[in-house]
Ligand SMILES: *[C@@H]1O[C@H](CO)[C@@H](O)[C@H](O)[C@H]1NC(C)=O
Ligand SMILES: *[C@@H]1O[C@H](CO)[C@@H](O)[C@H](O)[C@H]1NC(C)=O
């Protein structure tokens with residue numbers, strides 16, 4: 001069978017000026033097909049692709065690789081295709097499709113094997129979590145999964161710490177939780193530096209992350225719906241977790257629906273979902289980092305950025321947001337719905353403000369005698385930050401601010417925000433001095449960056465959701 005009957009035409013029209021020799025063209029075509037950029041419906045047995053389909057596939061690959069979308073096979077594109085991969089490139093920018101398909105297994109009965117276990121959970125619980133993760137997908141497709149404990153399985157699951165056992169090293173706690181290869185490679189790796197859990201808001205839920213990684217291993221890219229399982233950001237443990245319609249549609253586009261024929265009619269099997277909640281539901285709703293305003297934000301202990309909303313906190317990294325966890329699981333004794341928070345670089349203490357009280361922590365330990373009454377400033381502070389310039393803490397409320405020296409007793413006098421900062425609004429939600437020593441102010445979805453002269457930088461405000469939470473922008 002002639003695999004690439006259009007090759008001649010491509011050499012002329014797609015690749016242009018014979019940039020590529022025929023073997024390179026063949027390599028590129030094979031890559032686009034293997035990784036799902038070029039695909040025919042399952043039923044089609046034709047292997048022919050039109051020029052337009054090939055151009056679209058190259059564009060989709062370039063978009064996903066953050067290369068200029070020329071639709072032409074140039075050196076940069078080829079180079080990107082040749083990069084070694086352990087784990088999935090993030091095709092997150094693929095906003096033109098509802099879901100991005102990365103490839104497909106040719107068989108529907110697949111085996112899996114768990115090569116090692118995390119010490120965080122009993123072995124049987126790990127096996128149950130992985131089994132449940134596969135079940136989400138087998139419930140909605142004709143796929144069948146069987147665990148084996150010897151020999152080479154189609155899908156190979158293991159836990160790794162740092163760079164051990166994988167060419168793409170993990171990064172310690174937070175950030176990257178797991179990664180998987182696309183069909184038909186079958187590796188699924190979990191970061192052993194995470195705290196893997198089940199039935200708990202603490203740590204990272206193994207079942208949900210496994211279901212997400214299996215989604216990749218079976219050929220799904222990331223979804224642009226932030227509440228889909230295949231969203232690029234883990235949104236934390238949910239006791240009533242279930243697949244999003246976009247997850248189901250994406251997988252069914254790859255493998256078809258789970259149905260059986262009865263009287264010549266297709267009947268869909270009802271997906272069985274949800275495990276019973278193992279802990280009581282939290283008091284407040286789980287926030288959505290993409291849409292909710294902030295209560296507070298700090299550059300906290302160990303240089304991590306923490307964002308607070310309601311009863312929850314999540315970290316912000318260069319790669320987006322970390323899992324949303326209960327504040328109580330990190331700072332024991334701290335209430336939710338905080339007014340403001342600040343971490344002092346000078347004393348390494350973290351202060352939290354709510355109503356007419358404030359709490360002081362060293363790392364995650366509440367200091368003796370706290371909470372204390374807020375007496376030198378009015379209650380209901382709205383934002384707080386540590387300014388490296390004078391090593392003082394700034395508290396904000398309405399249009400006013402107070403400067404507070406942690407290590408000296410002084411009367412605090414309110415001053416107008418506009419008398420110190422140029423271009424910063426009043427009634428702030430949150431503020432911090434970040435790793436780059438710059439001051440940021442937050443209000444709604446907007447944020448302002450302030451320069452050394454304490455003026456708002458040009459081009460601000462920008463969107464917090466886009467820049468800080470790295471949420472995809474629809475439309
Ligand atoms: C592409 O790479 C080849 C081989 O490395 C080189 O000869 C050619 O000049 C490059 N073309 C462009 C447009 O950079
Ligand atoms: C797949 O597995 C099912 C049962 O699990 C079995 O009935 C079917 O024959 C298998 N198909 C293949 C192609 O092995």
Ligand SMILES: *[C@@H]1O[C@H](CO)[C@@H](O)[C@H](O)[C@H]1NC(C)=O
Nearest residue numbers: 339354355356378379380381
């Ligand atoms: C502070 O906030 C609480 C709760 O929103 C409110 O009941 C109280 O009146 C506020 N106090 C002041 C002085 O603004």
